[in-house]
Amino acid sequence: MKYVSEVKAKANEKENTAVVYNTDDLNLWYGDTHALKNINFPIYEKKVTAIIGPSGCGKSTFLKTLNRMVELVPSVKTSGKISYRDQNILDRSFMVEDLRTKVGMVFQKPNPFPKSIYDNVAYGPRIHGIKDKKTLDTIVESSLKGAAIWEEVKDRLKENAYGLSGGQQQRLCIARALAIEPDVILMDEPTSALDPKSTLKVEELIQELKKDFSIVIVTHNMQQAARISDKTAFMLNGELIEYDETDAIFQNPKDKRTEDYITGRFG
Numbered sequence: 001m002k003y004v005s006e007v008k009a010k011a012n013e014k015e016n017t018a019v020v021y022n023t024d025d026l027n028l029w030y031g032d033t034h035a036l037k038n039i040n041f042p043i044y045e046k047k048v049t050a051i052i053g054p055s056g057c058g059k060s061t062f063l064k065t066l067n068r069m070v071e072l073v074p075s076v077k078t079s080g081k082i083s084y085r086d087q088n089i090l091d092r093s094f095m096v097e098d099l100r101t102k103v104g105m106v107f108q109k110p111n112p113f114p115k116s117i118y119d120n121v122a123y124g125p126r127i128h129g130i131k132d133k134k135t136l137d138t139i140v141e142s143s144l145k146g147a148a149i150w151e152e153v154k155d156r157l158k159e160n161a162y163g164l165s166g167g168q169q170q171r172l173c174i175a176r177a178l179a180i181e182p183d184v185i186l187m188d189e190p191t192s193a194l195d196p197k198s199t200l201k202v203e204e205l206i207q208e209l210k211k212d213f214s215i216v217i218v219t220h221n222m223q224q225a226a227r228i229s230d231k232t233a234f235m236l237n238g239e240l241i242e243y244d245e246t247d248a249i250f251q252n253p254k255d256k257r258t259e260d261y262i263t264g265r266f267g
């Protein structure tokens with residue numbers, strides 16, 4: 001028996017080291033501003049990866065390159081590679097639509113659509129061609145359950161999402177991201193506009209979600225990164241200074257600049 005459990009543990013270990021994204025000498029410029037400089041690090045499957053660093057260091061830019069949203073800025077130029085599941089997403093021939101069904105995004109400020117709670121969650125599946133009412137009902141219920149908000153909204157699904165509290169709106173936005181059954185969820189400071197109670201709920205939710213999804217989270221809150229992430233990347237002035245297990249970054253940083261940042265000496 002012991003042997004079996006050891007083999008299983010090894011298999012899990014192997015599974016958990018699958019790489020979803022890999023960046024290879026990634027550079028990005030906004031006009032003359034060199035915002036990302038030779039970034040190299042992997043994003044692992046079913047782990048929470050936190051991106052930390054002072055304001056303007058390139059955290060959001062990095063996150064937005066992972067779903068190619070950054071291209072919406074006309075002056076952007078990139079070099080290097082970002083592999084998503086072994087396909088270079090910066091390659092001209094790569095269809096960005098392929099990423100839209102695989103990568104969900106949650107923003108700093110909850111941004112529900114001015115529609116009912118139900119229609120917010122059903123929006124993505126409808127765009128992807130699902131019309132059957134029963135199928136949509138099932139997706140809406142399971143997504144709201146997945147985002148730990150079902151009990152609070154199940155009797156008011158037809159009400160406008162703007163009637164929800166900020167914390168509820170953010171969980172609704174997470175449900176909206178889950179409804180497309182993504183592979184990865186990108187979160188850009190998802191709790192910075194929330195009160196401590198709602199923050200805690202979203203943090204607990206992230207811990208649940210990582211059983212099924214790979215999560216990348218940008219956060220200014222170092223305690224949050226330490227609490228909820230498995231891996232941490234510390235950026236400064238567009239460079240990746242250190243990337244490691246979260247415990248190693250916070251307890252035994254190798255670079256003096258990481259130590260100075262996490263101990264609050266700057267930033």
Ligand SMILES: Nc1ncnc2c1ncn2[C@@H]1O[C@H](COP(=O)(O)OP(=O)(O)OP(=O)(O)O)[C@@H](O)[C@H]1O
Pocket residue numbers: 030033035053054055056057058059060061062073
């Ligand atoms: N649309 C843009 N056009 C030009 N420069 C930009 C644009 N967006 C970001 N930058 C610049 O790129 C650099 C990185 O910005 P980014 O927003 O990625 O940093 P950040 O670490 O996410 O900051 P914050 O924590 O304040 O959100 C900064 O110098 C910023 O001024």
